[in-house]
Amino acid sequence: MTVKKMYEMDTYLFESEAVVTALGEEEGKKFFQLDQSIFYPQGGGQPSDTGTIHFDAKEASVDFVAKDGEEIRHYFSGEPPAIGEVVELVVDQKNRLENANSHSAGHLLASIVEGSFSTMKAVKGYHFPNGSYIEFEGQLEVEKEEAIALVNQKLCQAISSKWPVEISEMGGVRQIAMGPFPSVACGGTHVANLEQIGRVVVTKVKRKKGRIRFSY
Ligand SMILES: [Zn+2]
Structure with a gap:
């Protein structure tokens, strides 16, 4: 599945929903993938977006976002969401x-x-x-x-x-x-x-x- 890059469509869309499609870990850093994302993955000389996700009265902070082929890895700290869960995405507007x-x-x-x-x-x-x-x-x-x-x-x-x-x-x-x-x-x-x-x-x-x- 290829993630839908919502940040390409609207720079000023700071909040949205998405479904968690995968969870993973690399060098001790946990990440999740989504079906669609408003988080810009670092690249092309432009820094990563940061922000938070909210789900089921829980919260995790998105610390770094990177491309992984056709997918986007959202490296996070805090509570992990579940695969298939609908989460609310909030991008740090100022950044x-x-x-x-x-x-x-x-x-x-x-x-x-x-x-x-x-x-x-x-x-x-x-x-x-x-x-x-x-x-x-x-x-x-x-x-x-x-x-x-x-x-x-x-x-x-x-x-x-x-x-x-x-x-x-x-x-x-x-x-x-x-x-x-x-x-x-x-x-x-x-x-x-x-x-x-x-x-x-x-x-x-x-x-x-x-x-x-x-x-x-
Ligand atoms: Zn450009």
Whole structure:
């Protein structure tokens, strides 16, 4: 059975029900699997969702969520649910929104840098709270300071334009489109409108092992 990835359909769905389909343990850590989940499994440079599940007047906390092939493992502490049991899922909203904001800001930054410098191509994204960045291959045709100023101005412009973030599917691959920027394949959680990102500032540009890293 393949888990239905509800987090792909709605970033703002923080509560839902699901049926427990399997229980397991790996290296002393207990996990359960569900028929459908609103918990984002860590991946693609985006941290795991956290939260709680409630069932039969009991509670367990979901500490880490990871992909396992076509399934999702919810590593938990507290009372174990039973296989076949209907449980109520609650995602930590603050954590989810911070992750969706940071991840969406990374897409925007990648699109702006690629659009501003013809040879630059985003090759890696890291959207954790302890220092987010996007790494590019290619050449910066200007000084770092000039690049930072230009990119920050375009970030500000794009966010204040309140462009929507649209999700579509092409050949079975989920596509994300932000305003006028080219769409990209991605399975992460995104804001519905660039306005929700708030404010993003590139703080540092650094050359690292043949790549150029933009920290934000
Ligand atoms: Zn994404």
